Amino acid sequence: MSFQQLKITLVSPELFPLAKTGGLGDITSALSKTLCQLGHQVNIFLPCYQATQKRGQSKDSAIKPLSIPIGEKSVAVSLKSTTLGDNPAEVFLIDAPDYYDRPELLRDPGTGLPYPDNDERFILFCRATLEFIKQSGFQPDVIQVNDWQAALVCAYLKTLYAEDKFFSRTSCLLSLNNLALQGIFLKGSFGKTGLHGDVLSQFEFHGKISFLKAGILFADILSTVSETYAVEIQSSAEFGNGLEGVLRQRNNDLYGILNGADYTEWSPETDRHIPFHYGPRNLSDKKMNKEALLKECGFSPEKLNWPALGMVTRLVDQKGLDLLPDMTAELLQKEVVLIVLGKGEAKYAHMLQELEKRYSDRVKIFIGFDERLAHLITAGADIYLMPSKFEPCGLNQLYSLKYGTIPVVRATGGLLDTVGDYKSDGTGTGFVFQGYYSFEFLEAIERALEVYQDKTKWEKLQRNGMSQNFSWQEAAEKYVELYRLVQKK
Numbered sequence: 001m002s003f004q005q006l007k008i009t010l011v012s013p014e015l016f017p018l019a020k021t022g023g024l025g026d027i028t029s030a031l032s033k034t035l036c037q038l039g040h041q042v043n044i045f046l047p048c049y050q051a052t053q054k055r056g057q058s059k060d061s062a063i064k065p066l067s068i069p070i071g072e073k074s075v076a077v078s079l080k081s082t083t084l085g086d087n088p089a090e091v092f093l094i095d096a097p098d099y100y101d102r103p104e105l106l107r108d109p110g111t112g113l114p115y116p117d118n119d120e121r122f123i124l125f126c127r128a129t130l131e132f133i134k135q136s137g138f139q140p141d142v143i144q145v146n147d148w149q150a151a152l153v154c155a156y157l158k159t160l161y162a163e164d165k166f167f168s169r170t171s172c173l174l175s176l177n178n179l180a181l182q183g184i185f186l187k188g189s190f191g192k193t194g195l196h197g198d199v200l201s202q203f204e205f206h207g208k209i210s211f212l213k214a215g216i217l218f219a220d221i222l223s224t225v226s227e228t229y230a231v232e233i234q235s236s237a238e239f240g241n242g243l244e245g246v247l248r249q250r251n252n253d254l255y256g257i258l259n260g261a262d263y264t265e266w267s268p269e270t271d272r273h274i275p276f277h278y279g280p281r282n283l284s285d286k287k288m289n290k291e292a293l294l295k296e297c298g299f300s301p302e303k304l305n306w307p308a309l310g311m312v313t314r315l316v317d318q319k320g321l322d323l324l325p326d327m328t329a330e331l332l333q334k335e336v337v338l339i340v341l342g343k344g345e346a347k348y349a350h351m352l353q354e355l356e357k358r359y360s361d362r363v364k365i366f367i368g369f370d371e372r373l374a375h376l377i378t379a380g381a382d383i384y385l386m387p388s389k390f391e392p393c394g395l396n397q398l399y400s401l402k403y404g405t406i407p408v409v410r411a412t413g414g415l416l417d418t419v420g421d422y423k424s425d426g427t428g429t430g431f432v433f434q435g436y437y438s439f440e441f442l443e444a445i446e447r448a449l450e451v452y453q454d455k456t457k458w459e460k461l462q463r464n465g466m467s468q469n470f471s472w473q474e475a476a477e478k479y480v481e482l483y484r485l486v487q488k489k
Contacts, residue, residue, distance in 0.1 A: 003039060005039055005040055005041060006040045006041070006141045006142065006480065006483055006484075007041045007139060007140045007142075008035055008041065008043075008140060008141065008143075008144065009044070009138070009143045009144070010031070010032055010042065010044045010089075010143075010144050010145075010146075011044075011126075011129055011143060011144070011145040011146065012024065012025075012045075012145075012146040012147075012149075012150060013046070013047065013106075013122075013125075013147065013149035014028060014105070014146075015044060015084075015091065016028070016029040017055055017084075018046065018051070018052040018055050018082070019046060019049050019051050019052050019055075020369075021106070021369075023259070023394070023395040024147065024177050026265070026395060027177070027259055028044065029084065029262070030260060030261075030262035030265075030472045031472060031475070031476060031479065032044055033472075034472040034476035035476050035480070036089055038476055038480065040480070041138075042088075043089060043092060043136075043138060044089055044090070044091045044092065045092050045093075045129040045133075046092070046094070047093070047094050047099075047121070048080055048093035048095035048096075048097075048100050048101075049102070049105055050100070050101050050102055050103060051105065052093060053101075058080040058081065058082040059081060060078065060079075061078075061079040061080055061081045061132075063079045063135045064135070065077060065078040065079070066078075066128065066132070066135070068124055068131065069127075069194055070120050070124055070194075071191055075098075075099070075124055076096070077094060077095065077124065079092055079093070079094065079135075080093040081093070092132065092136075094129060096124060099117070099120065099124055100121065102115070106118065112346050119183075119189040119211075120189075122148070122149045122152065122183065122211065123152060123192055123193055123194075126150060126152035126153045126156060127152075127156060129153060130153060130157070130161060134164075134166050139166060139169070140170050141170065141483065141487060142170070142172070142173055142486065143157070143170060143171070143172050144172075144175060144479075144483075145174055145175065145215065145219075146175050146177060147175070147177050147181060147183075147212070148182050148183030148211040149211075150215075151211045151212050151214060151215025151219075152193065152211055152215065154214070154219040155193075155195065155202070155214045155215065156195075157170065157172050157218070158172075159196070159218075160194065160195070169487075171220045171221070171483075171487055171489070172219050172220050173219065173220065173221050173222070173223060173482060173483070173486060174215045174216060174219035175222075175223045175224070175225070176212075176216075176392070177224070177225055177392055177393075178318075179212075179233050179239065179241045179243060180241050180390070182205070182211070182212040182241065182242075183210060183211030184205060185208060186208055186209075187208060187209055190203055199214075202214045202217045202218065205242065210243075213243055213246055216247065216250060217246065217250075220253070220486050220489060221253050221482060221485070221486040221489070222253050222254045222255070223255050223256070223479070224254065224255075224256050224257075224392060225256070225393035225414060226256050226258050226259070226392060226414035226417045227258065227417060228413050228416050229256060229390075229391075229413040229414060230254055230255065232412070233247055234247045234248050234251060234254070239390055257475055257478045257482070258393060258414060258418070259398075259414070259470075260470050260471050260472030260473070260475040260476070261395060261398040261399060261402065261471065261472070263471060266375075266378075266398075266402060266403075267402060268403045268404070273374075273375035273376065274375055274376055274379045274380075275288070275289060275292050276288040276289050276292070278404075279466070280404070280462075280463045280466045283459055283463075286379065286380075286403075287304070289379040290304065290308055290380040290382070291380075292376065293308065293339065293376050293381070294308065296373075296376070297337070297339055297364035298364065299337055299361070299362070299364070303337055306335045306336055307335075307336050307382045307383060307448075307449055307452050308336070308337050308339060308380065308381045308382050308383070309336055309337065309339070309381060309382070309383045309384075310338075310339050310340075310378065310380070310384050310405065311340045311341070311377075311384070311385045311386070312341045312396055313340070313341075313386075313396070315343060315344030315348035315349055316344045316345055316348070317389065318389055318390060319386075319387075319389070320386070320387030320389055320436070320441070321352075322389075323387050323436070323438045323441045324352075325355075325438075326438035326439075327441060327442040328355060330442060331445060332359050332362055332363070334449065336449070337362045337363070338359075338362065338364075339364050339377055339381065340363075340364075341366040341370065341374055341377055342365075342366075342367065343367065343368050349367050352365040353367070378403050379403050379405070381400075381405050382406065382452060383405065383406050383407075383408060383452070384396065384397065384400035384405045385408050385445070386408065386410070387408070387409070387433075387436075388410050388412060389410075389412070389436055390412050391409075391410070391412050391414055392414060393413065393417075394409075394413065394414045394418070397409055397418055398418060398470045401465035401466065401468050402466060403466075404462035404465060404466050406429075406430050406431070406448055406465065407419050407429070407430035407465075408430060408431045408432075408433075408441075408444045408445055408448055409430060409431070410433055411434050415432075416432070418468075418470065420432075420464075422447070426460050426464075427464070428461070429461070429464045430461075430465065431444045431445070431447050432444065
C-alpha cells in the first residue's frame with residue numbers, strides 16, 4: 001500500500017518554546033515535529049502572546065488581516081508566521097494585541113485569577129484560526145485541537161462551516177489533556193460565539209456554559225493522553241469533573257494515547273541545560289549535576305551525600321501539594337534536602353515559602369518557571385516527587401526516568417501507565433502509592449530512601465528507568481491511525 005501524506009493542522013494554546021505553562025507546550029512541539037518526520041504536512045495555530053513575541057522571530061503573513069465578530073463587535077486580527085528551529089512545521093500566530101499582548105497566557109499576574117475576558121480571547125482564537133486556514137488555502141484532512149481554549153473549532157466546523165466546501169473533507173479531533181480545565185463561563189458568553197440558540201444545550205453546564213463540553217459533543221473523535229485516564233474520566237466526577245456522562249456517551253469515539261517524551265530536549269547525554277552529561281554507563285557523573293544543583297540552592301557541601309528530593313510542578317490543586325504539610329515535619333527530620341520549582345496559585349507558593357523559612361538549611365523553593373533550572377533539578381535530584389491527585393499523562397516522570405532520578409508517584413492516570421513499582425527482586429522503575437494520603441506518600445518516600453542506601457540496588461533501579469523508551473515515534477504513529485480512522489467515518 002502506497003504512503004498517503006496527510007495534511008494536519010494543530011490548534012493549541014501552548015507551543016514550546018514560544019508559549020508554555022505546562023506539558024501541553026512540549027506535547028504540541030514534539031508531536032508536530034514527529035508527524036513531519038513521518039512524512040506528513042503540518043501547520044500549527046497559536047495566539048500571539050507577549051511571551052511568544054519575546055521568544056521567537058515572527059513576520060507578518062502574506063494573508064490579509066481579517067475582521068472577526070464577537071457578539072455585537074468586530075475585532076481586527078492579523079496573522080504572523082514563525083519557525084521552530086529544526087521543526088519543519090509551519091507556525092501561525094493569531095495576532096490581536098488587545099487580547100493576547102499580556103504578561104501571562106491565561107491569568108492576570110496581579111490577581112492570580114483568570115483574565116475576565118478569556119471567553120472572548122478564545123472565541124476569537126477559534127474563529128480566526130478557521131478563517132485564516134481558509135485564506136491560506138491549506139486544506140487540512142484533520143484539525144487536532146487541544147483543550148477548552150481550542151475546543152470551539154469543533155463547534156464552528158459543525159455549525160457555521162457545516163456547508164463550507166473548503167472544509168467538506170476536514171475532520172476534527174479534540175485532545176483532552178486535563179478535564180479539570182473546562183472553559184466555564186456565564187451563559188451570556190454564548191451570545192458572543194455567533195452560534196444559533198439551538199445548539200445552546202451542547203454548551204450548558206450547571207447553569208453556565210462549558211467550551212470543553214461543546215467541543216466533546218461536536219468533535220468527530222476524541223483522544224486523551226493515557227489509557228488509564230481515558231477510563232478514569234468516564235468513571236466518576238472525581239476525574240470527569242461533571243463531564244463523565246457526556247464522555248460515556250462518546251465512549252466509542254474516545255481513545256487513550258500515551259504522550260511521548262521529546263528526547264532531543266530531555267536526555268542527560270545531550271541536554272544543553274545541564275553542566276555535566278551522563279548516561280547509564282557513567283552514572284557517577286550524575287553526582288556532579290547534583291553538586292551544581294545544591295550549590296545553586298545554597299546548601300552546605302556535606303549535604304551532597306544526603307538524598308535530594310526534587311519537584312518541578314505547577315502550583316495547583318491537581319499536583320498533590322496538599323499532601324506536603326502533614327508529612328514534611330517527619331520527612332525533614334531525616335537527612336534529606338527538598339528542592340521545588342513551581343509557578344501557580346498564591347496559596348501554594350505561600351505554603352512552600354513558609355516551609356523554606358522553617359527548614360532553610362534543607363529546603364529550597366524557587367517560585368516561577370525556569371527551563372534551565374527545571375532540567376538541572378531533573379538531572380541533579382536523586383528522587384523525583386509526583387504525588388498528583390490526578391494526572392492525565394504526566395511528562396516529568398518520563399523525564400526523571402531517563403535521567404536516573406527515581407520517581408515517587410501516585411497510582412493515577414499516566415503515572416500508573418508509566419512507572420512500575422519497585423519490587424525486592426529488583427524489578428520496577430520507581431515507587432508507587434495508592435491512596436491520596438500524606439502517610440502513604442511518606443511511606444513511599446521512605447521505601448525509596450531505604451533502597452537509596454544500597455548503592456547496587458539503587459543503580460540497578462536507575463538503569464531500569466533509563467532503559468525505558470517513551471519516544472514520540474510510537475505516539476505519533478497512533479495519532480496517524482486515529483486521523484485515518486476518523487477520515488473513514
